[in-house]
Amino acid sequence: MVALNQDELRSRVEDDFDRVVELLSDKVALKSVSAQGITGAHMRRSADFVADELRKVGVQAKVVQSSNPDGTPGAFEVIGSKTVDDHAPTVLLYAHHDVQPVPDASAWDTDPFVATEVDGRLYGRGSADDGGGIAIHSGALHALGGDLKVNVKVFIEGEEEMGSPSFIPFIEAHREEFASDVIIVADSGNWSAQIPSLTTSLRGNTDVDVNVKVLDHPVHSGQFGGPILDANTVAAMLIASMYADDGSLRIPGLLGGDPVGGLQRDLDEAGVRGDAGTVGSYRLAGNGSLASRLWTKPSISVIGFDAHPVEGSFNVISPETTFRLSIRTAPQQRPEEAQRAVTDFLTAHAPFGAEVKVSAIDAGMGWSMDPDAPATKGALAAMQEAFGVAPVNKGEGGSIPFIPELQRIFPQAQVLVTGPEDPKANAHSPNESISLSALKNNIITEALILEKLAH
Ligand SMILES: [Zn+2]
Incomplete structure (x- = not known):
């Protein structure tokens, strides 16, 4: 097997990048707004699309409808796996295929459901959150192709933007299918389009x-x-x-x-101060x-x-x-x-x-990563190689409730929280976008993380 270095992976990702952008554009057009009904035909179409895309990169994927805690039918989830070696580590790749609603399309400069490239960013609802996460997983698996040396499991959720009501019972019912050594949650972001980050904690x-x-x-x-x-x-x-x-x-x-x-x-x-809109005379509290x-x-x-x-x-x-x-x-x-x-x-x-x-x-519950875990160190090294600059760790003041739940259900797993967003991404707001150069580097990063985990 070839030992893949950064240059080889970068050229593979470059060659494949048009496909990734097309995937992302097709995904935006699907209008997979979970707030309009997680059991709707539009969500089924979105899940089917994601499963098809995963099959194209060698993942055995299927769509499964979850059950809500009250027994009613829940979200369309995509699960899949690619097994290469029973003795190799197993990595679970997470993203979600549902997107935030667009309450007022007139607040957008472009059509929210037509992916539009402007100045190196691709605009559209879900282009970053979390179509970007799906694009990263797809791009990384494509780049590694037959050289993949770890077993991969995939979970692309269909109701994250609704607060994941059936997440816990679904994960518990599929414990075997999700059990893994490392979990990569590609639903957060970088310090900026140029500076990569691991998300280190959530309150x-x-x-x-x-x-x-x-x-x-x-x-x-x-x-x-x-x-x-x-x-x-x-x-x-x-x-x-x-x-x-x-x-x-x-x-x-x-x-x-x-x-x-x-x-x-x-x-x-x-x-x-600017983001919060403080009045000029207000002094920040605390120390x-x-x-x-x-x-x-x-x-x-x-x-x-x-x-x-x-x-x-x-x-x-x-x-x-x-x-x-x-x-x-x-x-x-x-x-x-x-x-x-x-x-x-x-x-x-x-x-x-x-x-x-x-x-x-x-x-x-909040969550914090283990800074000393080998997967964490490998991820930070991969970021440095892919982006060419040292990563800057960042925490989140808010919560992503399913991450502590994943950690609770799989206490042994090392969880890495990555993602394609940056301060200009406007996830959940009008004019959501993703930096295409950062997306490329995120894909290379994830491919390098998977490569390093095999050794
Ligand atoms: Zn998200």
Whole structure:
């Protein structure tokens, strides 16, 4: 067997690249919007198309309809495999074939369902998220062809943009078909079109509702205002008590850490301010690197608050109120543990002895990669070779719920989170696009990762 170097793989990928772009363009035209019905004929067509494309690169692929937890028919999933050697490592390649809706096509500069190349980027809904992931897997398997030295399994999901409701039962029902040493999730992205990244961590997400009660009925603010604080004010004091003066959280037991795998480059403050649209006078809260504040330290936001609207308000002391906290947890912390820490803190800090009740709503675990795993090191080396520059690791402040679930179901597997997106990709927004030069380098990267895993 040939030992494939970067030059050989690059020329194979170059020769095949028109096919990959055509695949991606055909995929965009399929309008596989899962929000319009995961069991619809358009989703079946999309799954069939992906299965056909996988067969073209030597994967035995089939379309399987999953079952929802309530037993009703679920998404059209594509699963497949290519076995080369029973003794070789097995790699599971993940992407999803459903795409985000297009609520307003007029917000786009091009037709969202006609792939259009402008200045080296291919525009269209799903061109990056996650048609790009499918294109990477297809391109890498084509480049390796008969020289593939690891066993490959493939899972192309049909309902990721809907929150993957049947994901866990589906994976558990197909445990054998997905069992692998390494899982490559090509549904994230790079630092930029020129600088590659592994996604190193995801924060967890958990909500709690907090009820604050001062009185058993409303009373007149003139008659009782002074010794009796209204429930909204007490709730505001309670919320404020969670923060130190610099705006960092001061809740014992709520964990935070440094960026996983080390911080090669911090986020740019002007960029973060611009993306968020902060008013000019606003000072960013917290301390430490901006990356740690966004990726690996916890944050709490009040996302709902039951108070009387200003319009129609009158002179009454509000007896009780409820607010909802969205807690973004450090990648390694169990969300139930974070909920407990917040609950203990809030009940212990009830201002003026008000009644404070905290109820947990839901809890999604975060995830962090293993920076010392051989697959991680191999992937970073592959990125450096393919892109010609050192990779810059990046975390995600948000969550991709199925990744921790995959890791939970396959605890031994090394999970690599890669992908074709970059800051200009506009996934989930109008004018979604993919950088074609980065796509090419992503394909070479994945081929090199698979090549390195064999040794
Ligand atoms: Zn995606």
